Amino acid sequence: MTTAEDHAARPGEPYDALDLAAWDRQVVWWDRTFVAIVLLTAVALPLTGQRGTSLWVAYGAMAVILAAYAAWGARAARSRDQRLATAYVVVLIAGTSVTVAQNGIATLLLFGAFTQLWMLLEPERRAVVASVVLAAATTVGIAYQEGFDLPTLLEAAPQMAIALAFAIMLGLWVATTMRRSDERARLLHDLREAQAELAESHHAAGVTAERERIAREIHDTLAQGFTSVVTQAQAATAALDRGEQDRARERLVVVEQTARDNLAEARALVAAFAPVPLQGSTLAEALRRLAERFTAETGTPVVLDVAGAADGSGGGATGHAAADVVLLRAAQEALANVRRHAGAHAVTVRLTRDGEREGGGAGDVRLEVSDDGRGLPPGHADGLGLAGMRERVSAVGGRLAVGPGEGGGTRVEVQVPAAGGSP
Structure with a gap:
């Protein structure tokens, strides 16, 4: 199983700082749950009548497990460092088997141990192998507590096999669920990127279309009006050169009216109104x-x-x-x-x-x-x-x-x- 931090280290993966923070919050709950299981087991041991050296051996083994988790396990859960994870798993399996060998109630530790194997180890086959080793070591521990004879071993083996099968099926299901969640997160990221690209494309297309529209409007209105103004001004100048003041005045009237129309068109264009000639x-x-x-x-x-x-x-x-x-x-x-x-x-x-x-x-x-x-x-x-x-x-x-x-x-x-x- 992978985490946000793995993907954050790979370019193009759909994780960011928020995903890392969310994963860290989940790991905190894993920490608290595991510590709670160990403490409950520690409280349960003396309640079963456990006394003397065996109780302190069990406490020592659980203390070693907690120390190893603080040193390696918790760090491995956040960094996905398989070397740290492997070192912690070795201590976890050994400490669990020793504790179970002192008292059968210590099998409570398996609830946290199996879960941690699937959370820490990659790929899945390593978690399967570690689960088998943990089940075998626990079976030996149970048999040791009862005298380590063949009948006891044969009695404990089926029970542990059932627990192992359940742990493996549950672990594979959780791994599959997390992998699908990872794929959904990746697809969601790709969808968001596609939406952003599509929005940018639509924006660019809209800008281009608006530029073309404005260009057409200017060509059809202002440019033609200015052409008319230039033509009429030239005609008025020619009329003045010939002494035709009335003719020049007529041209200037047309120039004024065209300029007014152009001004109105420009204002309408800016305000995105209907063309001035169609207003009213x-x-x-x-x-x-x-x-x-x-x-x-x-x-x-x-x-x-x-x-x-x-x-x-x-x-x-x-x-x-x-x-x-x-x-x-x-x-x-x-x-x-x-x-x-x-x-x-x-x-x-x-x-x-x-x-x-x-x-x-x-x-x-x-x-x-x-x-x-x-x-x-x-x-x-x-x-x-x-x-x-x-x-x-x-x-x-x-x-x-x-x-x-x-x-x-x-x-x-x-x-x-x-x-x-x-x-």
Whole structure:
């Protein structure tokens, strides 16, 4: 049987200072119990009429056992030093047999002796051998007390064999129980380590996901807003150079409004609120403001087609905020791409709701942004904006399609399930 101290000396074993302290507390009880057994035996000897030299021999043998336990046994129980354990066991067996030879009541010592053999000796086969030797020595001691003749020896042997069998079975059971407890402790330690690693992994994944989310939010809001501010400021500067003060004033008004919107977006991002354009308004209204702003900034007209009621009770609203946010961000990204790459003269933003699904359930909501610009270049690959858009759409169970428009240019279509629909 092993203890916490053994495992503490082996790297990776599931024991720490608390386990060592717990084992030390258990050993203290082993100490007290063994001393109590020896003292009770010492008290019982004179009560049986034991007198004279044999009583003092028995007391001397028990004193030697206690001294050996104090010097070697107790230390071996805590350190698992097999040399100390073996030295003590030799004295224990000899002292017990001598004491029993003086008086049969001294067999009370076997309760502590057998237990100590199994507690101190490793591996289990050494405890079995020591138990056999202790039983044999005790049998000889009993026979010596009765005259050491063959009939007495044959009478004592079966009784001691029963005690030996019981001690071995009990010892093996205790050893198995302690070994299983050791395995459970090891498994519990491994489980705790796995939980800690999993928690750390989840934390790292959460940090990464949050960074990606913030990056998408900044790209879809603040970065585009700052791009608009720079563009409008350049346009205002050019207008001033040409002496067109009214035109420059118009650009500066757009700069101011865009900066205010960006500031509101930044505050909402920090506070983890819903996107500012959707606070207190429907998706259709937010798209209308977005289209008007895009036209004011670029001069490119945007045709907004919202099927159903503009207040969101008809065919334009998804019925849940997450999908509305995805559609709004998709529209922002699509218009930003038109501004940067398309060179378009006209843009159409269309928001529609499909019919009910087969078997019941709400249909999908589609957002389509198309332009008449130069279209997608050969070998087109998603940039940061489109990649972020795909992740957003996928998160709500939707689909994103980017390709050429029917009459040229580019067409971006986002389809998300409405409330009551299945992703």
